[in-house]
Structure formats: C-alpha cells, structure tokens
Amino acid sequence: MGDQDWWNEVYSGPREEIPWDIGVPSEQLVELIEKGEIKPCPALDICCGTGTEAIYLAKNGFKVSAIDISKEAIKIAEKKAKEAEVKVDFRVGNVLEIPFQDNSFGFVNDRGCFHVFASEYRKWFADEIHRVMRPHGVYFLRCFSDKELGDWGxxxxxxxxxxxxxxxxxxxxxxxxxxxxxxxGSHRGYKCLMKKK
Ligand SMILES: C[S@@+](CC[C@H](N)C(=O)[O-])C[C@H]1O[C@@H](n2cnc3c(N)ncnc32)[C@H](O)[C@@H]1O
Incomplete structure (x- = not known):
C-alpha cells in the first residue's frame, strides 16, 4: 500500500475518514484476551495506527510496545495513551526493521499490518516478527481475505x-x-493464531 508520506497524510486528516480507525479494540482481540488464552506478557502491536489495541492490551496488564511507520499516527496514539493513563512504548518504525532485540515479545498483535505488504515482502515480514518473538510466543494475525470483493486498499x-x-x-x-x-462497514477477513516454533 502507500509509502510513509501517504500514511502521514491519512492520519493528518479527519479521524472519521480513516476507514480502519474504529476507536474500539476489535472483537477478535477482546475475545482472545477475555478467554484468558494469552496471559499478560511483553507484547508488540505492529502497525499500531492510533494505538487503540495497544492501549487495550496495556489496560489488561500487558507491557506494551507498539510501532507504526506514521509519525502522525504515533502522535495521536501517545495522546490517547496519556488520556487513558496507561504506559505504552510507542515508536515510529518500520515493521521490516523492528527496533527491538531478538526474543523480546511473548505476544505480537496484528490488526491490518501483514495485509499492507506486497507478496515480495511477506517472507521478510515473517522473519522479522519471528526474530523479535520469544520461543513459543504467540502471533495474532487479522487481515483482509481473498473473499473480500474489489481491489481497493x-x-x-x-x-x-x-x-x-x-x-x-x-x-x-x-x-x-x-x-x-x-x-x-465490515470486510471479509481471516484471523489466525500462530505460535513461534
Ligand atoms: C490498516 S492500518 C491498521 C492500523 C491499526 N492496526 C488499526 O487497527 O487501526 C495499517 C497501518 O500500517 C501502518 N504501516 C504501513 N506500512 C508500515 C510499515 N512498513 N511499518 C510499520 N507500519 C506500517 C500504517 O501507517 C497504518 O497505521
């Protein structure tokens, strides 16, 4: 999808025009956390946008870091975390070069990150996520599926x-x-829970 300037321009505009920025954590993440399947641990939210899910994880006891390529998104996220009175380590960064050491996280949250990368970057993406995860850490992917019609976005x-x-x-x-x-409205997607081998 777009480059850094494009994402910054989107986040500089009115919030209500950002299609994915719904302001509440997704039902899939809420269900996962409420079921207690993932215990609080150091977590990374990749492509965190304005930080809604990162803040939700922090409220639920996770020690959260979060990255997004858009400095405008991170500015909004930092403000939201301050208002919510939670601590999240927000970073402007590229998921293909995650600014954290190997084996740092027990949980990686992805709502709409993997699906912004063209096919030639996907193996690189997987290697980078895998690198920063602890052994047996859990990666929670949600992406548009091939059942969604059209080719926008x-x-x-x-x-x-x-x-x-x-x-x-x-x-x-x-x-x-x-x-x-x-x-x-809503879009056809897949969710997939994976454990680092
Ligand atoms: C579909 S949005 C999802 C945002 C957020 N996860 C949510 O659910 O609201 C995709 C996000 O990916 C970010 N992004 C795009 N390319 C990126 C990259 N290479 N590294 C980090 N973030 C990236 C964009 O700035 C945008 O915030």
Missing amino acids: PYRISKEEIINTFSDLFEIFGIDDIKLNGRR
Whole structure:
C-alpha cells in the first residue's frame, strides 16, 4: 500500500475518514484476551495506527510496545495513551526493521499490518516478527481475505499465502473467517493464531 508520506497524510486528516480507525479494540482481540488464552506478557502491536489495541492490551496488564511507520499516527496514539493513563512504548518504525532485540515479545498483535505488504515482502515480514518473538510466543494475525470483493486498499490474502509465508517458522492453529469492522462497514477477513516454533 502507500509509502510513509501517504500514511502521514491519512492520519493528518479527519479521524472519521480513516476507514480502519474504529476507536474500539476489535472483537477478535477482546475475545482472545477475555478467554484468558494469552496471559499478560511483553507484547508488540505492529502497525499500531492510533494505538487503540495497544492501549487495550496495556489496560489488561500487558507491557506494551507498539510501532507504526506514521509519525502522525504515533502522535495521536501517545495522546490517547496519556488520556487513558496507561504506559505504552510507542515508536515510529518500520515493521521490516523492528527496533527491538531478538526474543523480546511473548505476544505480537496484528490488526491490518501483514495485509499492507506486497507478496515480495511477506517472507521478510515473517522473519522479522519471528526474530523479535520469544520461543513459543504467540502471533495474532487479522487481515483482509481473498473473499473480500474489489481491489481497493489492502491486499487480499488467501489461506495458502498465510500457510506458505508462516508455516516454516510458526505452528498455525487454524485460519478462520471473520468480519473486520471499519467505519464504512465490515470486510471479509481471516484471523489466525500462530505460535513461534
Ligand atoms: C490498516 S492500518 C491498521 C492500523 C491499526 N492496526 C488499526 O487497527 O487501526 C495499517 C497501518 O500500517 C501502518 N504501516 C504501513 N506500512 C508500515 C510499515 N512498513 N511499518 C510499520 N507500519 C506500517 C500504517 O501507517 C497504518 O497505521
């Protein structure tokens, strides 16, 4: 999808025009945390946008770091965390060069990150996520699926692409259909929970 300037321009505009920025944590993340399947641990939110899910994780006891390529998004996220009175280590950064050491995180949260990368970057993406995760750490992917019509916005990802990209490095616990809620309605997506091998 867009470059850094494009993302900054989106986040400099009115919030209500940012399609994915719904202001509440996704039902998939809430369900995962409420079920107690992932215990509080050092967590990384990749492509965190304005920080909604990072802040939700911090409120639930996780020690959260979060990165996004847009400095405008990070400015908004920092303000929101201050208002929510939670601590999140927000960084402007590229997911393909994550500014953290190897084996840093027990949980990586991804709502709409992987699906912004074209196919030639996907293995690189998987290697980088894997590098910063602790052994047996959990990666929670949510992306547009190939069942979503049209070709605007994010890439449509097939189950085969998820398996081909991640299965060498992660144990995959199923790929399920979801609705990804946005400001302009919901979209067909997949959720996938994986554990670092
Ligand atoms: C679809 S939005 C999702 C934002 C957020 N996760 C949410 O659910 O609201 C994709 C995000 O990826 C960020 N992004 C795009 N390319 C990136 C990269 N190479 N590294 C880090 N962030 C990136 C954009 O700035 C944008 O915030």
